[in-house]
Amino acid sequence: MIHPVILCGGSGTRLWPASRKAYPKQFAPLISEQSLYQMALQRLTGEGFAAPLVMTGDDFRFMASEQAAEMGLSDARIVIEPAARDTAPAILTAALLLKDTPDAMMLIAPSDHVIGDVPAFLKAIEAAKTASETGALVTFGITPDRAETGYGYLELPQIPDGPQAVNLNSFREKPDAETAQQMLDAGNYLWNAGIFLFRVADIIAAFETHAPDLVGPCQGAIDAGAEDLNFFRLGADDYARAAAISFDYAIMEKATSVMAVPLSCAWSDLGSWDALWQTQNPDENGLVAIGAVTALECTNSYLRSEEDTLQLVGLGLDNIVAVAMRDAVLVADKSRSQDVKAIVGALRAQKVAQADDYPRFYRPWGWYETLCLDSRFQVKRIMVKPGGVLSLQSHYHRSEHWIVVSGTAEVTIDEKVKLVTENEGVYIPLGAVHRMANPGRLPMYLIEVQTGSYLGEDDIVRYEDIYDRS
Known part of the structure; x- marks a missing residue:
């Protein structure tokens, strides 16, 4: 039995503005109706796989749980x-959680990769299992098709025919x-995919030998x-003592029993808009157009609109990335797409909210988005999923009007509870203790109009919350 371990804590910024700290790329439907995280779960589900173990951060726990449940993986x-400590502590912690099954296999997989040929990937896993049963730590490498500077490489003595584990010369x-061109020409290098397979006992022993200082904090x-609800929350103080270090540096570059399995299929870590362009089948002019886009005489470009009502028009563009969202627009030379991370840093330095905040704010009960904001009023659209319940709360500085536009809301105001249906509204006076819930079987949508002297999200006094948010 293979235990998939999905690393799901990243907050990648190279795909800004579609990927942000509040809503990173692994949870976004960038290339299909499924998110990248859901695609990763689907690849590692079925015969021969145990329930997945997902390593993620506090901000993403509800998204990870909900998207897994949508796949029918309620046992994930x-x-x-408690804090991002890079991949080595995350992998060691997963191994320690599985230490009661020392001979079981662990497959470490990032949550934000695209693998085009899943059957080929599964065959490579079978080849890796044979090597892992002898105690090897196995990594997977992608057969390169270009001189790529955005990936690390694996050096092998030679590339075998078909999926077969061979000794690894170097990272x-x-x-x-x-x-990169020299490596491609040499023919014995693979792209480092950051996917690993090994037995639980073997990887714990490797940490005890090569990174013993991590074992105490992780245990x-x-x-x-x-x-905590349906999550397991690691102890914050101990985890903070673990050094932030990657798994390659801590273990794979030091261990002696390391092998690699080549994987020849379409693959990408979607580390840039250029990488996303390559995965989405550019047309004969090299153009990828997603969403409400009109392009005239555009070549070798990626044009994407995330809003149906926001028409993105390109005229005479070449080698351009243009991504339009409701609150932010990126226009960049496609060859500079690896540098988008620097733009996010500049926005953060200027305290621009769009650097990290997503226009739609996801919560365990659903989501909300701001439609209009001024100094003394704010208009929001709110979706509460079936069975969703907002916290029992009050505000010091604002009153609220709620108008249900679809579905039925159960509304609590002080001691009164009533149902509010479509085309009905209710007023929440300043200071009133209130809550809304969706008792129905379909999503409930409402418009919220806030008025007051202060409209920040920190003006919430929370009395009760079924999701245990502080």
Whole structure:
């Protein structure tokens, strides 16, 4: 039995503005109706696979749980990392959680990769299992089709025919363009996919040998951890003592029993808009157009509109990325798409909210988005999923009007509880203790109009919350 471990804590910024700290790329439907995270879960579900173990952060726990449930994976175990400590502590913690099954296999997989040929991937996993049963730590490499500077590389003695584990010579950092071309020409290098397979006992032993300082903090975080709703929350103080280090640096570059399995299929870590362009089948002019887009005489470009009512028009563009969202627009030379992360840093330095905030704010009960905001009023659209319940709360500085536009809301105002149906409204006076819930079987939508001297999200006094949010 293989235990999939899905690393789901990243907050990638190279796909800004579609990917942001509040809503990172793994949860976004960038290339299909499923999110990248759901696609990763689907690849690792079925015969031979145990329930997935998902390592994620506190901000993403409800998204991870809800999207897994949408796939029918209600048995997925969601482990909350109190802080981002890179991949080595996350993988070690997962291994320690599985230590009661020392001979079981662990498959480590990022949540934000695209794999075009899933049957080929599964065959590569079978080849890796054979090597792992002898105690090897196996990594997977992608057969390169171009001189790519955005990936690390694996050096092999030679590339075998078909999926077969071979000894690994060395790991190589992301190269410059000239070195990348030399590696491609040499024919014995693979892209480092960041996917690994090994037995639980073997990887724990590798950490005890090569990174023993991580074992105590990670085990301590488990011992101090606690169940929280349907999550397992690691102990924050112990986990904070773990060094932030990648798995490659901590283990794979030091261990001696390392092997690699080549994987020849379409693959991408979607680390840039250029990478996303490559995966989405550019037309004969090299153009990818997603959403409400009109393009005239555009070549080798990626044009995307995230809003049906926001028409993106390109005229005479070449080698351009243009991504339009309701609150932000990116226009960049496609060859500079690896540098988008620097733009996010500049926005953060200017305290621009769009650097991290997403226009739609996801909550365990549903989501809300601001339609209009001024100094003394705000208009929101709110969706409450079936069975969703907002916290019992009050406000010091604002009153609210709620107008239900679809579905039925159960509204509590002080001691009164009533049902509010479509085309009906209700007024929440300043200071009133209130709550809304959706008792129906379909999503409930309403418009909220706030008025007052202060409209920030921190003007909430929370008395009761079924999701245990502080």
